[in-house]
Amino acid sequence: MTKRPLVLAVDVGTTKVSALVGEAQTDGELTVLGVAASPVVGMRRGLVFEVERVAMAIRDAVNRANSMAGTDLTQAVVAVNGDHLAIEAGQAGVHLKSGTVSPEDVERATRKAAQVTLPAGRETVQVIRRGLAVDGFRGVVDPVGMVAHQMDAEVFVVTGLTTVIRNLRRVVSMAGLNAALLIPAPQASADAVLADDEKQVGVVHLDVGGGTTGVTVYRGGHLQYLGVVPIGGESITSDLSVGLGVVTTQAERLKLEYAAVGVEREGTLEVRAVSGQSVKVIPVKELQEIVAARVDEWVGLVESHLSRIEWAKGPAAGVVMTGGGALLKGLRSFLESRWGWPVRLGAPIGLGGLSDLSRSPGYAVVVGVARDSRMYGLRSETESVWKRMVQMWLALWN
Template identity: 65%
Template sequence: MAKRQLVLAVDVGTTKVSALVGEGRQDNELAVMGIAATPVVGMRRGLVFEAERVALAIRDAVNRANSMASTEVSVAAISVGGEHLKITPGQARIALRSGSVRAEDVRLVIQKACQVKLPLDHEVVQIIRRGIGVDGFRGVMDPIGMVGHRLEAEVFVVSGLSTVLRNLRRVVAMAGLTPVSLVAGARAAAEGVLGDDDRQLGVVLLDIGGGTTGVTIYRGGHLQHLGVVPIGGEAITADLAVGLGVVAAQAERLKLEYAQIGSLGEGSVEVHTVNGQSVKRIEFAEMKEILDARIEEWAGFVEDQLRLVEWAKGPAAGVVITGGGALLKGMAPFLQTRWGWPVRIGNPKGLQGLSDLSRSPGYSTVVGVARSLIGPQAERPVPEWRSRLSLFMARILR
């Protein structure tokens, strides 16, 4: 009997750590055996600020996911978030001496394509294959055994600030885990919710988190762009707290219960003041003004990212919004009207097992991280020595 391949994925988000224990099944489906989320303090905009507290949250989420699955997996793929993430395209071509493609040719051409110039303070997080070609025929899925003279590869090298990555690795170790690979959270969210059709037609995926918004764009089946905007749902909560004079917990509750982009009607709601002594009336009109200002700023940041890609007609599969922030009422219609593209909320897909528990936009990233470890396109982890080597190479290439 084939050995079961258990995987552990951890998404260290700004507001919560999610952990998922699962198993790869046929057709690239992921069987979820345990899933848990623990609120975290000590993260800001996707970065670790208070190591001890973040490590505690990671340990808690992983323990709960493991106990749900009756497992003790401690080797994990970890998401990396934050605005510092950068993608650099790389390409290479090699001659096929034997006249056909062998596995070592593919390894060699990818290795060469990855030798890109990175900023001095960056190291490699992840390597994403964009395509392999033989004698100019691009987009070959499985080139091994194909006959030809030249093998070409295009990759994206995802890199991040060394200090940020070191701190992330440190908290993961403090939580008792061994990281097998780091993966860009924004891309993982996209892999968690998108289908092949979306990627083929062209799609924009927005992972609207607490501290950040990941923007991932696919076209013709391949990744075109990945960027992270340093604004998420927490900014709205903070604005409501300051603007309405209520504590953060109350502002968060008001947001979840009443906030709506675009058409927050007439009316008001009563909340207790900070010291709880008296009651305060909050007019919806006042809330709307605060919401609109922040959403306008957020949309502007996202549009800066969208402008980095040339569009003939826009993404044919439209825009998919995910992450907890996608649940803000009125978000999808607001974007649809603003951009004139279809917009839908994306939930994690291709799941078996505890799929109902996992089917929430807040779990898209952890599902995508788990998916990076299973199936035929399972990403080869970038070992730490390799990241550092790239850093060294980048210095030499400068």
């Protein structure tokens, strides 16, 4: 009997923890066997602030996903998020002694390219392939077996703050799991929803969550940029709560019902004040202005990330948004007219099994984490990091 390649993916988001048990196929398809989400308190802007409460939410979501799937998985692939994530470009070449490229040469070149010098307190989260060159010819997809003297590898090393990563591992282990592999959340989300041809021609992906917005840019089939803005839908909710003097739950309800970008609305609404039972009447316009101010700040920060990319004509495949915050009314058309690029909502693709729930934009990260686990190879305790890199490269080519 062959063992099924089951994977447990966990995304500890700012507003919810999602867990997914799936079977990641070699062709990139993902069969979903169990999926669940639990609301979480104790996270801020993608980072863990209250370990006990976060661990409880993880335990709950994972238990439900495991029981749906009839599994008891404890080795988890976990998304890492937060504006501490950064990318470093690495490049290195190796001389090919045998005259042909072997998988070990690829591994050697990759390992060398990934040896970027990190400042104190930072560590590598993931190494992402950008390209390979054989005797100076760039863009070689599968160089194994090619005759050559020299092979060069280009990588992006996604790095994060060690303290933040330690705390994430800690809550995962308090929930009875082992974080066997970490995947940057913005990358996972993009991998869940973007088609290969979009990554080829050029695309911007935004995962607009509760406390963060992941920004990734792809061109030529590879990642060109990854960054995180520490603002999401929750920021609008808390602004409304403070600005209108209402409790968070009411602010959230008002946001879902009335908040819209780029829309002028007349009329008033009645809200219950935080203190006491008094009812206040406020113009809808006041609510819209609070929303607009935060969206303005948000879009400015997103643009400061996008300005680090050199565009000839903008992303040919436009902008794809995921995450619950992307559902804010009017946001899509607001961005379209501001940037002049097509903007669409993305949903996870290539799913089978219990795919209905996991197809919604808020599940893109957990789906992508499950799918990426196959590509990056799960690390077991006895395996070295270099063996894992070989597996990663072999998986990319097979």
